[in-house]
Amino acid sequence: MTGGALLRQVALLALLFVTAGFWIYFSVAAAGFTSDFNLFSLLRFAAIQITIGFAQMVALSIGDLNLAVGAIGGATGMVAGWAMQILGLPPEVAVLFALAAGTLLGFGNALLITWTRINSFIVTLATASLITGAMLILTHSDPFSRLPDSFTSFSETEVAGLPVSNLVLVMLAVGVALFFLYRNLSLGREMLAVGANRRAARMSGLSVDRVVLLTHGLSGALAATAGLMAISADHTASPSLGSDWLLASFVAPAIGGTLLSGGLVSVPGTIVGGVLLATISNGLLLVGIDNFWITVFLGVVLLLAVVLDRVTRAAGGAAP
């Protein structure tokens, strides 16, 4: 057991070194990498990617998948845009509205999973298509691009004069809350127990259905958070929002050591994984590598991450 924990610490440290290596390399090789403007946008992009990763990480922790992370993030972003632009609601209310919508959509996923006992893959594949379809039908695929300044300026504001967006603080707050959830709260431990062995969890008297419900609700709320962060940064709620989140949602947790089969999560790992993801995307673009090839690179990174994870676990021989 301790061997496994040690191995995971070493893996996280290695990930940190790799990320630091990329930062050093790009600082030297890519002109403008260390400019305040670039660091600001890099970290803000990372904050959104990490929050998307959190939404998936939570579902992975109970051994489920949530293919609807992008659909929920996009749809709730549109809900917020509609609430602010059409209904004229203050941003605070619109944010609560979107978070509630995300939670409800997550609950919907969970209810379908627990009632029908259908694999979360199929359920969320189908609901992703339902949610995105409904959103496109309702909005006629028109963006909401006149968002209030007070909302869009939130993501532009620098924290204490550093090139750090408010969104980074949001992400860190979410991260701390999740760390606390998995480390200290019984719900978090129950989620991991369900993920490690659902049958055993049920046998030992855990209400698995309740855990699944809360988990998917949380995943939906996190997807909505990411959607809100993205529309604040983009200054517009676009119907295509979330359509390209699938890879990102898996890459950050997978690099960070979250087990795709459930039962083991790493919040710091997901954060570092997301920073690495954003660093690579940003830096390769700056050194003049075509955006399209970066897609190949990210695909390879995901493959390497899962294969390395497999190898280290086999070498460690320790069950999480």
Next chain:
Amino acid sequence: MQRLRSLAPGVALGLLVIDLVGMVVLSVARPQFLSTYNLFVTGRDLSILLLVALAQMIVLSLGQMNLSIGSIGGLVAIIESGLMVRYGIPVPLALVAGLLLGIVCGVINGLLVYWTKINSFVLTLGTSYVFAGINLGITHATPFYHIPNEISSFGQARVGAFPIMAAVTIVLTLLLAGFLSQVVLGRQLLAVGGNALAARLSGLPIRRATLTAHAISGFFAAVAGTMLMAQLGQGQPTIGATWVLPSFAGPIIGGAALAGGSAPVLGTVLAMVLISLIDDGLVLVSADPFWVQFLIGALILGAVVLGRTRLSDIRALLRISPGTAHHAGSSP
């Protein structure tokens, strides 16, 4: 698994009835449904998407999945059109190269899954971005226009309302059905999907089964990509970008189980017919095209809920607890 397979004819029968009702309703409500051109266009879309669905079905039958079907189709179309347009390679040679590439992509997926024993979902998610990225890196999202006339006229060729392309799909579908039911390797593939542990203990060639299923998947994806390229008359980098949903919708509505062990070719065909009826019906009533996405999602959920309800009804009737249903269900 026996239980699921024995249910499949029921699924197919239900789908057949729904398809027929749908056709009758459409022809009465919108007579232009029966127009030669509409039937041709619908049939052509169906011939392409059916191959996409079968590409997923063959991998699902192993209890695995392939998220890279669309990326393989797109990459193959780009390579073929690029070879023809940019390098003037003769059409047959370019097509052979493209189809081989599809098989190679499939084998890469298969080898990764077999070697690493990692969830095929994540692995093929990774390779799908690699294949799609190579496609975009080569093309910079710009199509190869003006592909040779032999190819683009093949995309428009028809006898009456019957698209010539459909002949390719029909032949491949029959070959796949024959392979699964008549060829030893095909039977072994289903056995591996049904119970990998039992298959290993009884010495079945798991590696060969895995590689074969993924190679077939890549090949079908490549043919579908080639056919869409012929239909569009150009090598579009976006070919395959929207195939994930239909690829799963067909087999799942058709009665396949994610756990593997069943390969409902007929169910998949009928499910794809239903999807193209919905697609065409929405066009004919000039509804918002976004309804297609919504309805396919609803259809997947509806189909699995229905299938699941029936199983649990059977369980309730036999008074078997869910935990023991598997053993009890496979004995009769």
